[in-house]
Amino acid sequence: MTPMTRTTTGLDAQTAELLTGSLRKMLADNPDGSGLGDTLAELGWDEVLADDRPGATTLLFVEHGRALATSRVLDEVLLAELAPSLPAPGTGPRAPFYPLGTAAPVAPDAPLAGLLLGGLDGVAEVVVPVALDGQVGLSLVPADLVAAATRPAGGFDPASRWLLVDGPVAELTRYAGSEDGSRVWDRAVAVGRLAVAAEIIGVCAAALAIAVEHTSARVQYGRQIATFQAVRHRLSEAHVAIESARSVLAAAWKALEHPDGGSGAARLAKLRAGWAQAEVMRHALQVCGAMGLSLEHPLHRHVSRAAALDALLGGHRALTGQLGAELLTGAELDPIVEI
Amino acid sequence: MTAPTGAPAPVARPAGPGTEASLAEDLDAYRLALRDHLRTEPALESFRGRRYPSTEARMADHARLERLLHDAGWSRYGWPATVGGLGGDERHRAVLYDELAAAGLPVPGQHMLLETLGPPIVRFAPELAAAYLPAYLRGEEWWGQGFSEPEAGSDLASLRCRARRDGDTYAVTGQKLWTSHGATATRLVCLVRTGTPESRHRGLSMIMIDVDSPGVTVRPIAMANGDNELAEVFFDDVVVPTSRLIGAEGQGWAVAMYLLQFERAMYAWLSAAEALRRLRELRGQLAARAAGGRPVPDGAAARLGEAYAHLVALRARSAGTVRRLAVGDTVGPEASVDKVLLATAEICLHDVARDLLGDEFLFAAEGAAGGNALAAGTVEAAQWRTDWWFSRSATILGGSAEVQRTILADHVLGLPKEAKP
Ligand SMILES: Cc1cc2nc3c(=O)[nH]c(=O)nc-3n(C[C@H](O)[C@H](O)[C@H](O)COP(=O)(O)OP(=O)(O)OC[C@H]3O[C@@H](n4cnc5c(N)ncnc54)[C@H](O)[C@@H]3O)c2cc1C
Numbered sequence: 001m002t003p004m005t006r007t008t009t010g011l012d013a014q015t016a017e018l019l020t021g022s023l024r025k026m027l028a029d030n031p032d033g034s035g036l037g038d039t040l041a042e043l044g045w046d047e048v049l050a051d052d053r054p055g056a057t058t059l060l061f062v063e064h065g066r067a068l069a070t071s072r073v074l075d076e077v078l079l080a081e082l083a084p085s086l087p088a089p090g091t092g093p094r095a096p097f098y099p100l101g102t103a104a105p106v107a108p109d110a111p112l113a114g115l116l117l118g119g120l121d122g123v124a125e126v127v128v129p130v131a132l133d134g135q136v137g138l139s140l141v142p143a144d145l146v147a148a149a150t151r152p153a154g155g156f157d158p159a160s161r162w163l164l165v166d167g168p169v170a171e172l173t174r175y176a177g178s179e180d181g182s183r184v185w186d187r188a189v190a191v192g193r194l195a196v197a198a199e200i201i202g203v204c205a206a207a208l209a210i211a212v213e214h215t216s217a218r219v220q221y222g223r224q225i226a227t228f229q230a231v232r233h234r235l236s237e238a239h240v241a242i243e244s245a246r247s248v249l250a251a252a253w254k255a256l257e258h259p260d261g262g263s264g265a266a267r268l269a270k271l272r273a274g275w276a277q278a279e280v281m282r283h284a285l286q287v288c289g290a291m292g293l294s295l296e297h298p299l300h301r302h303v304s305r306a307a308a309l310d311a312l313l314g315g316h317r318a319l320t321g322q323l324g325a326e327l328l329t330g331a332e333l334d335p336i337v338e339i
Numbered sequence: 340m341t342a343p344t345g346a347p348a349p350v351a352r353p354a355g356p357g358t359e360a361s362l363a364e365d366l367d368a369y370r371l372a373l374r375d376h377l378r379t380e381p382a383l384e385s386f387r388g389r390r391y392p393s394t395e396a397r398m399a400d401h402a403r404l405e406r407l408l409h410d411a412g413w414s415r416y417g418w419p420a421t422v423g424g425l426g427g428d429e430r431h432r433a434v435l436y437d438e439l440a441a442a443g444l445p446v447p448g449q450h451m452l453l454e455t456l457g458p459p460i461v462r463f464a465p466e467l468a469a470a471y472l473p474a475y476l477r478g479e480e481w482w483g484q485g486f487s488e489p490e491a492g493s494d495l496a497s498l499r500c501r502a503r504r505d506g507d508t509y510a511v512t513g514q515k516l517w518t519s520h521g522a523t524a525t526r527l528v529c530l531v532r533t534g535t536p537e538s539r540h541r542g543l544s545m546i547m548i549d550v551d552s553p554g555v556t557v558r559p560i561a562m563a564n565g566d567n568e569l570a571e572v573f574f575d576d577v578v579v580p581t582s583r584l585i586g587a588e589g590q591g592w593a594v595a596m597y598l599l600q601f602e603r604a605m606y607a608w609l610s611a612a613e614a615l616r617r618l619r620e621l622r623g624q625l626a627a628r629a630a631g632g633r634p635v636p637d638g639a640a641a642r643l644g645e646a647y648a649h650l651v652a653l654r655a656r657s658a659g660t661v662r663r664l665a666v667g668d669t670v671g672p673e674a675s676v677d678k679v680l681l682a683t684a685e686i687c688l689h690d691v692a693r694d695l696l697g698d699e700f701l702f703a704a705e706g707a708a709g710g711n712a713l714a715a716g717t718v719e720a721a722q723w724r725t726d727w728w729f730s731r732s733a734t735i736l737g738g739s740a741e742v743q744r745t746i747l748a749d750h751v752l753g754l755p756k757e758a759k760p
Pocket of ligand 1: 487742
């Protein structure tokens with residue numbers, strides 16, 4: 001496959017469609033994401049990103065979500081942001097550490113509580129953000145030191161392949177590039193949040209499609225259940241939730257172009273995507289009846305994945321509380337969006 | 340280029356020929372010049388934080404604000420020269436609302452219906468627009484929208500108010516209900532039946548009727564908050580020239596659909612701008628209370644955060660729709676998403692205000708005075724009470740929450756149609 005021609009002002013509709021098609025097929029065949037790197041290389045992804053990073057990232061992660069894929073492509077997004085302020089990787093690949101809660105950097109003396117997107121085999125170092133006197137230091141912790149504190153995350157989304165890091169880890173104090181660590185980490189979190197928001201949107205769109213299909217086929221009282229207003233209105237609400245998450249995501253990408261931040265907008269985009277998944281899954285589960293609760297039906301995998309993604313880089317409840325607390329103590333009410 | 344009539348040009352505006360053309364072309368220049376004017380113009384000061392005893396008093400004072408904005412040129416952008424405008428597009432109007440709110444100023448109440456009625460008149464009745472919109476922009480008159488009737492609410496196409504044609508005039512007989520600003524509006528843009536009673540949406544026409552025409556009777560209707568926000572209007576053989584048609588006879592439904600795009604998109608943006616100002620004020624009121632030793636209730640942070648997030652989501656969605664209107668796109672059934680988000684944000688904001696202000700929202704004991712702030716209530720709380728009632732209309736007016744969801748189910752999700760009873 002040859003890299004596609006593109007305009008420099010962003011992906012045109014035809015290119016986007018072709019890329020979507022290739023990614024969708026690839027991820028459907030390899031939901032564990034193996035080979036995603038090769039596919040992206042074949043598609044000339046670096047060039048696509050250079051042309052239209054918001055469009056390309058959104059497209060990739062929406063498809064990743066739609067396929068419930070489990071690749072570590074999100075790691076690449078964060079590492080690309082962190083790399084310039086880290087020493088060149090010597091010993092091997094790195095993996096970022098994702099703190100739980102509001103994704104705040106960890107205290108140097110506290111045990112780690114967070115996630116890794118996959119196993120540590122072949123990983124040399126874990127990049128851990130550490131809070132240092134109001135600044136953030138990026139610590140490069142040898143993977144074998146972290147490994148002792150990891151267990152498969154399992155739980156609500158057993159298919160995630162994530163690892164939970166839970167426990168004390170030595171050598172958290174080996175810092176690199178702490179000078180602009182705060183800015184770099186904020187930016188990595190912001191871009192990561194936009195990617196995860198897109199992934200959640202993808203999972204939600206797939207769940208809504210399942211619900212539409214189910215309710216249009218299933219007959220009760222002699223009618224398709226999608227002809228009952230109560231069912232129709234739930235599906236409409238799910239649609240509104242997804243569309244509103246898409247709008248905030250697009251606005252947040254725009255805000256990120258400003259050199260002075262966009263992290264507030266990125267947090268909102270993640271928050272709204274998290275809120276959307278709660279809405280969409282509540283409605284989708286209801287209209288699919290008992291079938292949607294069964295192991296054989298695909299819906300539950302979307303419900304679990306969306307909930308897990310919500311927790312990545314800050315769950316919507318935690319972020320809403322954080323945001324509101326800032327407003328109460330006088331933070332500016334940023335309009336985020338201008339005409 | 341002619342200078343705006345009336346008051347001198349605002350200081351912030353770069354002087355010289357071509358200024359208006361450049362602000363019409365350059366939205367950012369318009370935004371910055373406007374922002375500067377709104378922050379520095381002393382004549383605007385009296386409109387900040389102002390509370391009014393009645394809708395009539397508010398409309399009268401807001402007409403004064405409209406006049407000031409018009410004479411300084413700002414509210415003329417976004418409208419064509421043929422109606423007294425200075426050019427530009429919907430985005431200029433959206434920026435005006437946003438900057439007013441950001442500067443702590445109200446959007447004049449008249450603009451709710453200007454946004455709804457202005458665009459279809461410009462499009463379908465250019466002569467009427469040229470004759471009457473300039474006075475609207477100057478704050479000298481404002482209009483009502485006569486669609487709903489006692490028996491035609493959600494089912495608008497069942498309306499019965501009749502216009503019988505006789506040569507060059509119609510005789511209009513019937514009733515309109517829930518007309519916003521109907522108590523003070525001087526003209527009504529009405530959807531009337533010109534076809535057979537059974538013709539539903541095919542037999543409708545849009546027409547402008549002067550309230551001072553013989554045979555028109557207006558009765559104000561108070562909302563639950565006591566304000567005469569609405570009116571009912573009776574027509575008894577009111578003679579209206581056919582030149583007052585907006586669009587051709589029988590084209591009323593198409594004009595109404597065109598109008599609804601603006602009602603759903605521009606009104607949503609305008610409301611979001613105002614709501615952000617109100618949320619900022621609420622935050623200030625809570626901070627002042629906390630400083631006075633009355634801490635905010637448990638859970639306040641999450642509630643405020645949620646209200647703000649809903650508002651930003653509405654803004655993000657609505658900005659895209661405004662931009663589409665500005666380039667002349669037709670905004671179809673997807674505009675129902677904007678309307679649902681607007682209702683969600685409005686309801687949330689006002690519930691948060693009610694819950695966080697708590698007793699202060701609920702009680703205002705008569706006769707209590709002096710140091711007992713709780714018992715006496717505050718003007719801020721009184722305003723929230725008034726607004727809370729109005730916020731409940733967000734899921735009702737202009738197509739209810741249920742109607743919007745049905746539109747999305749039918750036309751966006753493509754679900755099988757609801758069974759007919
Ligand atoms: C503050 C305010 C200002 C207004 N301003 C104007 C104005 O300026 N001009 C004007 O013409 N009108 C105005 N209206 C009227 C408004 O457009 C109507 O209220 C609206 O169309 C709904 O009609 P209704 O009130 O008769 O409610 P109904 O149509 O009687 O509806 C009542 C309830 O039943 C539900 N319902 C109705 N049909 C269905 C259905 N098919 N499926 C499911 N649920 C259904 C509705 O969703 C609603 O919840 C205003 C209303 C308010 C509250």
